[in-house]
Amino acid sequence: xxxxxxxxxxxxxxxxxxxxxxxxxxxxxxxxxxxxxxxxxxxxxxxxxxxxxxxxxxxxxxxxxxxxxxxxxxxxxxxxxxxxxxxxxxxxxxxxxxxxxxxxxxxxxxxxxxxxxxxxxxxxxxxxxxxxxxxxxxxxxxxxxxxxxxxxxxxxxxxxxxxxxxxxxxxxxxxxxxxxxxxxxxxxxxxxxxxxxxxxxxxxxxxxxxxxxxxxxxxxxxxxxxxxxxxxxxxxxxxxxxxxxxxxxxxxxxxxxxxxxxxxxxxxxxxxxxxxxxxxxxxxxxxxxxxxxxxxxxxxxxxxxxxxxxxxxxxxxxxxxxxxxxxxxxxxxxxx
Numbered sequence: 431x432x433x434x435x436x437x438x439x440x441x442x443x444x445x446x447x448x449x450x451x452x453x454x455x456x457x458x459x460x461x462x463x464x465x466x467x468x469x470x471x472x473x474x475x476x477x478x479x480x481x482x483x484x485x486x487x488x489x490x491x492x493x494x495x496x497x498x499x500x501x502x503x504x505x506x507x508x509x510x511x512x513x514x515x516x517x518x519x520x521x522x523x524x525x526x527x528x529x530x531x532x533x534x535x536x537x538x539x540x541x542x543x544x545x546x547x548x549x550x551x552x553x554x555x556x557x558x559x560x561x562x563x564x565x566x567x568x569x570x571x572x573x574x575x576x577x578x579x580x581x582x583x584x585x586x587x588x589x590x591x592x593x594x595x596x597x598x599x600x601x602x603x604x605x606x607x608x609x610x611x612x613x614x615x616x617x618x619x620x621x622x623x624x625x626x627x628x629x630x631x632x633x634x635x636x637x638x639x640x641x642x643x644x645x646x647x648x649x650x651x652x653x654x655x656x657x658x659x660x661x662x663x664x665x666x667x668x669x670x671x672x673x674x675x676x677x678x679x680x681x682x683x684x685x686x687x688x689x690x691x692x693x694x695x696x697x698x699x700x701x702x703x704x705x706x707x708x709x710x711x712x713x714x715x716x717x718x719x720x721x722x723x724x725x726x727x728x729x730x731x732x733x734x735x736x737x738x739x740x741x742x743x744x745x746x747x748x749x750x751x752x753x754x755x756x757x758x759x760x761x762x763x764x765x766x
Contacts, residue, residue: 432447432448432451433448433451433452433758433759434758434759434760434761435553435759435761436553436759437547437553437554437555437759438553438554438555438556438564438565438755438759439540439543439544439547439554439555439556439562439564440556440561440562440564440604440607441562441564441567441568441604441607441608442607442633444607444608445611446611446612449568449571449608449611449612451758452568452572452751452754452755452758453568453571453572453575453754455754455757455758456572456747456750456751456753456754457576459750459753459754459757460747460750463498463750468498469499469500470499470500470501471499471500471757472496472499472500472501472531472756472757472760473499473500473501474500474501475496475499475500475501475502475531475532475760476496476501476502476503476504476529476530476531476532477492477496477501477502477503477504477530477531477532477533477534477756477760478504478506478526478529478530478532478533478534479492479493479503479504479505479506479534479535479557480506480513480533480534480535480536480537481505481506481507481508481535481536481557482508482535482536482537482538483536483537483538485536485557485558486721486722487720487721487745487748488536488557488558488565488748489505489536491748491749491752492534492557492752492756493505494749495749495752495753495756496756498749498753499753499756499757501531501756504530519542519545519546519549520545520549523546523549523550524549524550526550527549527550527551527552530552531552531760532552532553532554532555532756532759532760533546533550533552533553533554533555534554534555534556534557535554535555535556535557535559536557536558536559537558537559538559538560538676538679539559539560539676540556540559540560540561540562542559543556543559552760553759553760555755555756555759558598558600559598559600560598560599560600560669560672560676561598561599561600561603562600562603562604562607563598563600563601563603563604563720564604565748565751565752565755566601566604566720566748567601567604567605567607567608568604568608568751568755569720569744569747569748569751569752570601570605570662570718570720570744571605571608571609571612571614572747572750572751573716573718573740573743573744573747574586574659574660574716574718576743576747577716577740577743578659578714578716581612581613581614582612582613582614583613583614583615584614584615584659584660585615585617585657585658585659585660586605586609586614586615586616586617586658586659586660586662587617587619587654587655587658587660587661587662587711588602588605588616588617588618588619588620588662588664589619589651589654589655589661589662589663589664589703589707590618590619590620590621590624590664590665590666590701591663591664591665591701591702591703591724591727591728591729592665592691592695592698592699592700592701592702592727592728593665593724593727593728594692594695594724594727595665595724596665596666596667596689596691596692597664597665597666597667598666598667598672599626599627599666599667599668599669599672600666601664601666601720602618602626602664602666603626603627603630605662606626606630606631606633606634606645607630607633607634607637609634609643609645610634610635610637610638610640610641610643610645611637611641612641612643613641613642613643614643615643615644615645615646616634616643616644616645616646617644617646617647617648617654617658618646618647618648618654619648619649619650619651619653619654619655620647620649620701621649621690621691621698621701622649623668623690624666624668625647625668626669627669631645651701651703651707652707652710655703655707655708655710655711656710656711657710657711657712658710658711658712658715659711659712659714659715659716660715660716660717660718661703661707661708661711661715661716661717661718662717662718662719663703663717663718663719663723663728663729663733664719664720665724665727665728667689668689671688671689671690672689674688675688675689699727702726702727702728702729702730703717703728703729703730703733704729704730704732704733705730705732705733705736708733708736708738714738715738716738716740717729717733717736717738717739717740717741718739718740718741718744719734719741719744720744720745721741721744721745723741
């Protein structure tokens with residue numbers, strides 16, 4: 431299928447055919463699992479799971495995915511190995527490459543992941559970093575494809591939400607790489623100063639010219655969500671502020687984002703998705719959040735728990751999408 435042996439450090443180079451191969455494989459594998467059909471397509475294969483920062487859904491879904499595929503995931507948190515303490519990252523991953531069949535890593539810096547991909551011959555999968563979050567983006571688009579049967583022509587609003595804890599912008603970057611390729615009109619609703627990296631926007635706009643999709647940045651939440659098919663809530667730090675946070679992390683070992691909404695919270699607290707915002711969208715709008723969701727900050731409880739929320743389905747689909755990614759990249763699908 432053309433995906434076996436590839437890395438997934440970025441979605442920039444994944445074509446429409448690649449994306450639908452992942453979506454189709456996800457659908458098939460999920461359906462078989464629900465029917466009780468078990469496919470140990472990665473029997474006796476091992477995935478090294480390196481997590482530089484804590485994780486709930488990402489770590490559990492990857493480890494469970496490997497178990498359901500007949501393989502094994504090894505969770506490697508800081509402190510378990512000598513990486514970065516008494517051993518260089520390069521030496522460590524040259525060795526790890528000889529032990530395992532695949533590597534996934536959740537890291538602070540994308541450049542570290544790119545280096546791991548150079549050092550290792552096995553497939554390397556980005557489990558989130560400061561630049562991209564491919565698995566979550568694929569999960570989000572698959573979930574809407576599952577719910578609405580098509581993606582082309584849908585209005586997708588990435589709604590920034592205030593919270594005192596912040597995340598990297600990676601999900602927005604990954605989504606921008608694939609939304610226009612899939613014919614999705616992608617609208618970023620965020621305060622001024624929270625725009626994505628211009629290099630990513632340039633790629634997205636060029637793709638949009640080919641497919642006829644739209645890429646917009648709107649600094650008014652009410653205006654952005656009007657007529658939306660999807661409202662995807664996500665609090666993130668703008669790239670320039672994340673670099674500051676990253677520098678502080680390197681010095682102190684603690685992540686603290688000096689973003690404007692952390693320094694001046696009252697200025698940004700109105701960036702919260704409410705039922706009134708959801709009512710401005712289409713009647714069958716799907717409201718998403720990759721979780722953990724900051725209830726009362728990013729959005730109201732009634733939005734999280736309401737009938738238009740697909741957040742739990744979205745979270746479940748991380749497992750199924752990642753099973754498809756692992757099976758395809760590690761060469762275990764569609765069979766022996």
